Amino acid sequence: MNIALLGYGKMGKTIEKIAQERNHTVVLKTTSSDDTIDLTKADVAIDFSIPSAAYVNIKTCIEQNTPVISGTTGWLHNYEDIVKLCNAKNGTFLYASNFSLGVNIFFELNKKLSQLMAKRSDYKVSLEEIHHTQKLDAPSGTAITIANTIIGQTDYNNWTLKKPALSEIKINAKRIENVPGTHSVTYDSKIDSIEIKHTAHNRKGFALGAIVAAEWIATKKGVFTMNDVLNIG
Secondary structure, three states: OEEEEEOOOHHHHHHHHHHHHOOOEEEEEEOOOOOOOOOOOOOEEEEOOOHHHHHHHHHHHHHOOOOEEEOOOOOHHHHHHHHHHHHHOOOEEEEOOOOOHHHHHHHHHHHHHHHHHOOOOOOEEEEEEEEOOOOOOOOOHHHHHHHHHHHHHOOOOEEEOOOOOOOEEEEEEEEOOOOOOEEEEEEEOOOOEEEEEEEOOOOHHHHHHHHHHHHHHOOOOEEEOHHHHHOOO
């Protein structure tokens, strides 16, 4: 499979290494958005760029009929526009706030736990996410996905980085040098606490998940998520 890497930072380099280990070829590497790039040699594009570049990158791929997956966060105010374009062009698009296979299993655990805790008003839920200091957005897209899942299963109606109201979920976003990504959900009461946690040890899990998703999506049409790739949920 021929792969275009849109974004060639630390994650892009890790994806390239794993792609080569799985006998794929990287035919294009870009470090900024460019709607004139030629994707004719690529079977699939993987976008791990920056928020200001992601929308143009994804739009360009769809317009050039190149299946594209994106793990860039911070651009989702334009997500519905991309979905509409993808459907109009009969294109192929997959977005995930986190491509780690373990994190996507964690998402399902979070959903189930939030269902179990939905009517337990004696417990207050909170989230913590820790990432490296180069991460541009806060909270992380993964933390937002976790929070929105809880909101969808409970009476909470919003998340916040500030002091929360009773109907809000507090997200504590930390930036610490050389932390690939840690996410935890805690339900705390006067009697006890319940916590689930995912800790990434390096970037390989994210990169492997991106390659697995690219392999899965390359011959398909439509808008997908990692649940489709992993057949879960």
